[in-house]
Amino acid sequence: xxxxxxxxxxxxxxxxxxxxxxxxxxxxxxxxxxxxxxxxxxxxxxxxxxxxxxxxxxxxxxxxxxxxxxxxxxx
Amino acid sequence: xxxxxxxxxxxxxxxxxxxxxxxxxxxxxxxxxxxxxxxxxxxxxxxxxxxxxxxxxxxxxxxxxxxxxxxxxxxxxxxxxxxxxxxxxxxxxxxxxxxxxxxxxxxxxxxxxxxxxxxxxxxxxxxxxxxxxxxxxxxxxxxxxxxxxxxxxxxxxxxxxxxxxxxxxxxxxxxxxxxxxxxxxxxxxxxxxxxxxxxxxxxxxxxxxxxxxxxxxxxxxxxxxxxxxxxxxxxxxxxxxxxxxxxxxxxxxxxxxxxxxxxxxxxxxxxxxxxxxxxxxxxxxxxxxxxxxxxxxxxxxxxxxxxxxxxxxxxxxxxxxxxxxxxxxxxxxxxxxxxxxxxxxxxxxxxxxxxxxxxxxxxxxxxxxxxxxxxxxxxxxxxxxxxxxxxxxxxxxxxxxxxxxxxxxxxxxxxxxxxxxxxxxxxxxxxxxxxxxxxxxxxxxxxxxxxxxxxxxxxxxxxxxxxxxxxxxxxxxxxxxxxxxxxxxxxxxxxxxxxxxxxxxxxxxxxxxxxxxxxxxxxxxxxxxxxxxxxxxxxxxxxxxxxxxxxxxxxxxxxxxxxxxx
Numbered sequence: 001x002x003x004x005x006x007x008x009x010x011x012x013x014x015x016x017x018x019x020x021x022x023x024x025x026x027x028x029x030x031x032x033x034x035x036x037x038x039x040x041x042x043x044x045x046x047x048x049x050x051x052x053x054x055x056x057x058x059x060x061x062x063x064x065x066x067x068x069x070x071x072x073x074x075x
Numbered sequence: 076x077x078x079x080x081x082x083x084x085x086x087x088x089x090x091x092x093x094x095x096x097x098x099x100x101x102x103x104x105x106x107x108x109x110x111x112x113x114x115x116x117x118x119x120x121x122x123x124x125x126x127x128x129x130x131x132x133x134x135x136x137x138x139x140x141x142x143x144x145x146x147x148x149x150x151x152x153x154x155x156x157x158x159x160x161x162x163x164x165x166x167x168x169x170x171x172x173x174x175x176x177x178x179x180x181x182x183x184x185x186x187x188x189x190x191x192x193x194x195x196x197x198x199x200x201x202x203x204x205x206x207x208x209x210x211x212x213x214x215x216x217x218x219x220x221x222x223x224x225x226x227x228x229x230x231x232x233x234x235x236x237x238x239x240x241x242x243x244x245x246x247x248x249x250x251x252x253x254x255x256x257x258x259x260x261x262x263x264x265x266x267x268x269x270x271x272x273x274x275x276x277x278x279x280x281x282x283x284x285x286x287x288x289x290x291x292x293x294x295x296x297x298x299x300x301x302x303x304x305x306x307x308x309x310x311x312x313x314x315x316x317x318x319x320x321x322x323x324x325x326x327x328x329x330x331x332x333x334x335x336x337x338x339x340x341x342x343x344x345x346x347x348x349x350x351x352x353x354x355x356x357x358x359x360x361x362x363x364x365x366x367x368x369x370x371x372x373x374x375x376x377x378x379x380x381x382x383x384x385x386x387x388x389x390x391x392x393x394x395x396x397x398x399x400x401x402x403x404x405x406x407x408x409x410x411x412x413x414x415x416x417x418x419x420x421x422x423x424x425x426x427x428x429x430x431x432x433x434x435x436x437x438x439x440x441x442x443x444x445x446x447x448x449x450x451x452x453x454x455x456x457x458x459x460x461x462x463x464x465x466x467x468x469x470x471x472x473x474x475x476x477x478x479x480x481x482x483x484x485x486x487x488x489x490x491x492x493x494x495x496x497x498x499x500x501x502x503x504x505x506x507x508x509x510x511x512x513x514x515x516x517x518x519x520x521x522x523x524x525x526x527x528x529x530x531x532x533x534x535x536x537x538x539x540x541x542x543x544x545x546x547x548x549x550x551x552x553x554x555x556x557x558x559x560x561x562x563x564x565x566x567x568x569x570x571x572x573x574x575x576x577x578x579x580x581x582x583x584x585x586x587x588x589x590x591x592x593x594x595x596x597x598x599x600x601x602x603x604x605x606x607x608x609x610x611x612x613x614x615x616x617x618x619x620x621x622x623x624x625x626x627x628x629x630x631x632x633x634x635x636x637x638x639x640x641x
Contacts, residue, residue, distance in 0.1 A: 035265075036122055039260055039263050039264045039266065040125070042259075042263075043270045044102075046270075059263065
């Protein structure tokens with residue numbers, strides 16, 4: 001499973017919608033990507049990839065690709 | 076079938092209780108339909124959703140599931156004043172105490188306790204309430220005197236309100252999770268706690284506090300010896316050869332903590348008794364001594380039979396026992412031969428077993444056990460009593476030999492905690508199965524009712540407060556709503572002494588009729604048989620004079636000295 005697919009799986013599980021890793025998925029596309037789900041996504045991402053994001057990175061995450069870049073940076 | 080009977084259950088115990096499970100592991104646990112369904116209403120001023128995400132998996136450990144409803148964010152918590160009343164089993168006030176720093180800490184604590192009392196209304200009735208305190212080390216990372224004073228004030232004030240308990244976040248921070256805060260979460264969602272703290276809180280609620288509110292407690296932890304209480308095989312390595320490293324010492328310390336908190340310890344092992352006695356005598360680094368165990372079964376008999384015999388000796392139902400063994404095959408035999416005993420698979424180091432026991436559902440106490448100091452000694456004395464009974468020429472001779480003193484207390488508020496405890500943990504001699512709340516106990520101890528608490532001691536041990544009879548009174552009539560006796564005090568006919576005396580007092584108070592709210596339950600046959608002695612026709616309403624005469628006849632030669640405290 002690629003990093004992008006693992007991230008898509010996290011987003012899909014938390015937002016409760018099917019997400020295709022081949023395409024971009026942004027916060028604006030999901031009605032329920034609110035502040036609580038944003039936290040759930042970031043915390044699950046950190047646990048999955050064994051990383052800890054900086055406060056400004058947590059706030060700046062807007063889409064699947066943002067998380068993919070953070071995963072690649074820490075790889 | 077209860078939880079803890081097979082390899083998947085034991086694996087789940089280790090995953091959820093031995094260490095800190097990952098959020099992904101908790102999310103991956105599929106929801107299952109559980110036997111018990113609990114409704115939790117949360118009135119809050121900060122997010123609770125991240126905690127409630129993880130509470131459910133821990134409730135699987137006691138075959139329960141939870142439905143959580145959360146209020147809008149409201150620092151005033153006015154919803155606690157009644158909205159949703161009757162639609163929940165437990166109310167949680169989930170408070171961001173940082174929003175109340177303009178108040179003096181004592182005033183803040185008084186505000187929330189007064190809010191709960193007001194929500195219960197003039198009758199003082201309501202579901203159990205949980206209120207969080209606040210952990211140290213928020214933003215400044217230095218001891219915060221406001222928080223310390225708030226927590227102390229909440230501790231004191233919550234004790235004074237029945238069925239009101241603190242979710243002690245500061246205790247969780249100190250004992251389990253130093254990195255409790257995460258400013259990033261606070262910035263994004265005004266949720267101040269870290270992911271690790273969130274899982275700790277969810278576990279504390281799901282595996283400890285909620286079962287303690289609604290299920291009977293486990294009363295006994297029985298342990299195997301080899302590869303459980305130490306590393307090695309006593310029969311092969313000898314008393315000097317088995318090893319008790321830091322993990323097994325931690326386990327022994329945990330067992331001692333449980334004993335101090337009121338849990339009865341028992342040994343159940345296939346070994347030579349003489350070896351075991353030498354082991355505990357020789358090994359000075361052992362935290363436990365043989366005297367810490369109220370029941371010991373060390374022989375080559377079957378463990379299921381021995382567990383059932385421990386239950387019989389302690390006058391307890393087998394479902395009150397949790398047994399710890401290192402051998403899955405043995406555990407499987409115990410699951411078959413003693414199916415009501417709960418089981419835990421010991422881990423090789425001892426440390427995981429200690430952690431499981433520190434968090435296992437049914438072992439957590441919401442309030443300190445008021446008679447824990449007396450229990451083990453009294454149970455050990457029961458073995459001596461049995462020897463005296465066997466040696467006596469007749470039952471009267473046996474009772475006379477004991478030198479019993481029965482202290483009777485009328486509406487004594489100092490026994491409220493003990494009465495509540497007895498009502499919720501007594502299963503066998505429990506005539507009415509009322510399962511009184513703390514609020515019920517406060518009402519029954521009030522001026523319009525009559526509650527008799529009974530303390531017992533004899534020449535062998537002080538048993539403490541062992542029985543309760545509670546009556547609701549109205550003109551010329553009394554209704555027996557609770558009659559309980561601790562199983563360790565049975566066999567001395569003290570229940571008949573107390574019953575007879577209570578009937579006499581009711582007569583003095585002008586009662587002519589007694590209504591008896593006896594209920595048949597799965598285990599309360601001893602109480603029903605007692606009632607049958609005096610009410611053989613099973614009537615629910617009995618003329619008091621007739622009952623007094625029968626009870627008086629039954630105890631006229633009882634040798635106990637009776638002392639009344641009015």
